[in-house]
Amino acid sequence: MAEEDAAWHSSALYILYLTLGWFAFVVWSISFYPQVILNYRRKSVAGLSFDFLVFNFTKHSSYLIYNASLYFSPVVQQQYRAKYGKSELIPVAPSDVAFSIHAVLLTAITLFxxxxxERSHQRVSRPAITITTFAWGAGLVLLIIAWPKGDWLWLISGFNIIQVIMTAIKYIPQAWFNYQRKSxxxxxxxxxxxDLSGGVGNLFQLVIQSIDQHSVQNFTGNVGKLGLSLESIFFDILFVVQHYLLYPEREDIKVDEYLEIEEADPETPAHSSH
Incomplete structure (x- = not known):
């Protein structure tokens, strides 16, 4: 990517940009493993929202389509510069592509x-199935429209919007599930x-690029990356509050026991055993 390297005004800022990108890649990539390991040790996925997993897989798949296309395709890059200016940097780093590939793989493993x-009567909800079907259906419609004109930037931008929407909603089922269980x-x-650390690193990466270019165009040119960072930070803080402040006393309650109680009497509140 020599053309992109030469466009940076400061070598120091470019190095910092790459460092932040790979920092976000490392911590975000590692962030998938605690859940996988927890599931393996418990031999159970009870307490993990299946709606979250389905949304997450759709989100990361859409993000991979966007990142890989914009990073590897000269045609898409040409269309990007034609729209945003020839001097604008491509707002996708190698770490973004690597993260997307890894995220799709690990999410698929979690789905497996x-x-x-053990699932303890949990299942994917009908609303989640409907939303996911609609998202992939929208992607297919975008492809059908873009194909005759060869407007590939418009197509992948559509997938970028899909991933932003999925990022916005994917955590909601888990946050609500935690609230219902009070655990x-x-x-x-x-x-x-x-995940919170990666979101902060990813956001600062965009800031560094803007400082170097004296422009905020990279924010508007890659709303997906900006949205991913802000939405992840917001929900991660919410989960930290739930875990450490709202429901710390519930950590000794087995999620399987809660689900059995709920299945037997849906009207019984999650905290009734205390």
Whole structure:
């Protein structure tokens, strides 16, 4: 990417940009493992929202389509510069592509764990199935419209919007599930701490690029990356509050016991055993 390297005004800022990108990649990538390990140790996925997993897979798949296309395709890069200016940097770093590939793989592994481990009557909700079907249906419609004109930037921008929307809603089922149970059992806080760190690093990466270019165009040119950072930070803080402040006393309650109580009497509040 020699053309992109030469466009940076400050070598120091470019190095910092790459460092922040790979920092976000490392912590975000590692953030998938605490949940996978927790599921493996418990031989159970009870307490983990399946709606979250389905939304998360759709989100990361859409983000991979955007990142890989904009980073590797000269045609898409040409269309990007034609729209935003020839001097504008491509707002996708190598770490973004690496993260997307890894995220899709690890999310798929977690979905596989759902198939083989104890689920305690949990299932994907109908609204989640409807939303996910609509998202992929929208992607197909975008492809059909973009294909004749070869407007690939418009197509992947559509997938970028899909991933922003999925990021905005994917945490809601888990946050609501925690609230209903008055517990975060089954939901790895290690995942959240690492995810929060990655969101902050990713946001600062955009800031560094803007400082170097004396422009905020990279924010508007990649709303997906900006949205990913801000939405992740917001929900991660919410989960930290749930885990450490709202429901810390519930950590000794087995999620399987709660689900059995709820299944037997849906009207019984989650905190009735105390």
């Amino acid at each position: 764990q759902v198939l083989i481990y 975060t059992v089954g939901w790895s806080i290690g995942n959240i701490i690492l």
